[in-house]
Amino acid sequence: MKQKQCGKKIIFVAAAVILCVFAGLFLLQRKEPSTKGQGDKIYRSLSKDDRQVADVYAALYETDKEEVARIQKKTNDWEKTNKQLEKELSIPLFERIGHTVTLTNEGEKLLPLAQQILRLAAEATHISGNTAPEGLVRIAIAESLASWEFHSRFKDFHEKYPGIRLKIIATSTDEMFQMLGQNQVDIVYTLDRRIFNHNYVTAFEAPVDIHFVTGAGHPLAGQTQVTLEQILEYPLILTEKNMSYRAALDDLLSQNGKETMPIMEVGDTQLIRNLLCQGLGISYLPEFVIAEDLAKGNLVSLPMTEIHPDIWRQLLYHRNKWISPELKCVIKYLQEE
Secondary structure, eight states, rough: OOHHHHHHHHHHHHHHHHHHHHHHHHHHHHHOOHHHHHHHHHHHHSSSSHHHHHHHHHHHHSSSHHHHHHHHHHHOOHHHHHHHHHHSOOSEEEEEEEEEEEEEEHHHHHHHHHHHHHHHHHHHHHHHTTTOOEEEEEEEHHHHHHHHHHHHSSHHHHOOTTEEEEEEEEEHHHHHHHHHHTTTTEEEEEESSSOOTTTTEEEEEOOEEEEEEEEETTTTTTTSSOOHHHHHTOOOOOOTSSHHHHHHHHHHHTTTTTTOSSSOOOOOOOOHHHHHHOOOOOOEEEEEHEEEEEEEEEEEEEOSOOOOOOEEEEEEEETOOOHHHHHHHHHHHOOOO
C-alpha cells in the first residue's frame, strides 16, 4: 500500500513539474518587445532570491536570464508554484544553499522528461508553421575551425534563418566540455583526437588530414619524398602547443626522441599561411586550412609518411540537451561540407 502511494506521488510530481514547464514555456514564448539593456536593469533590480530563481529558470528553459527576469518582474507565479508544490508533495525540487539554487536529485530525475516535453512542444509549434526558428545558439569551437566554417557560408545561413543569432566561442577542447557540462554552450565543434563518451551525442564526425606544408619556392617543395630529419633542418612556424594537432605532433616527435624548436608560435593560421607564402619556413596544418592555397599553387604539401596523427572534426552535444528548432538548423548547417 505504501509503495502504491509512493508511486502515485511520483506520478503526481512528474505531472506537476510538466505543468510548470508548460507554464514557463508559455511565458517565455510570449512575443513582447524588450531590449537587452532593459533586461539587465530589471535583473539587477531583483532581490537575491529572485535572481537565483531567474538563473535556474534560464538554465531550465535555455534562455537569457535577463528575459526570465523581465517576465518574473511581472509575475511571481513560478516561485509560488514551486514552493506550493514542494509544500504539498513534501518533495523538494530545488535546493537553495547560500547564493545558489540548483535542482535536487528528484528534480534532476524529472528534468529529462521536462526537456522532452519542451522539445515536443517546440516541434509542434514549428510544425504548425506559425513561427520561424529564432533565438540564440551558443557554439564552442576550435579556433582553426571557426574561420573555416563561417567565413564563406554564413551569409547564406543568415539569409535563410535571419532570426537565429550565434555566439561563437573559440577555445580549447577541455574548456569546451567544461562549458558544455555547465550548459554555458549548446554544442561543441572539436578538432582533436576522436572522442567517445556516453554523455555526448555525436551529430557529425570526420577524420582530418594534417600536412607539413611550405611555400612553393622552398628547397623541399619539389621533392617526391622527404624525411622528418630533412623537415627539422628548416625553420618551423607552428601553432600554439595547446592546439590539438600541434600537441599530436609534439607527442609523436617525443616518441622518436625529437622535439620542435619553432621560430614562431602563433594561434592565427591565416598569419602562418601568409608567412609560408613569403617563403618563410615550414608548418604543420590541417588540410581544410590550406586547401585554397594548395589549389592555387601558393603552398605545397610535403610528401612525408612517417607521422600519422589521429585528428577528427566532431560536432557533439549533451545527451540530455533539448534540441530546439534553431539548434537543429545550426547542426544541419555545420554538418554540410
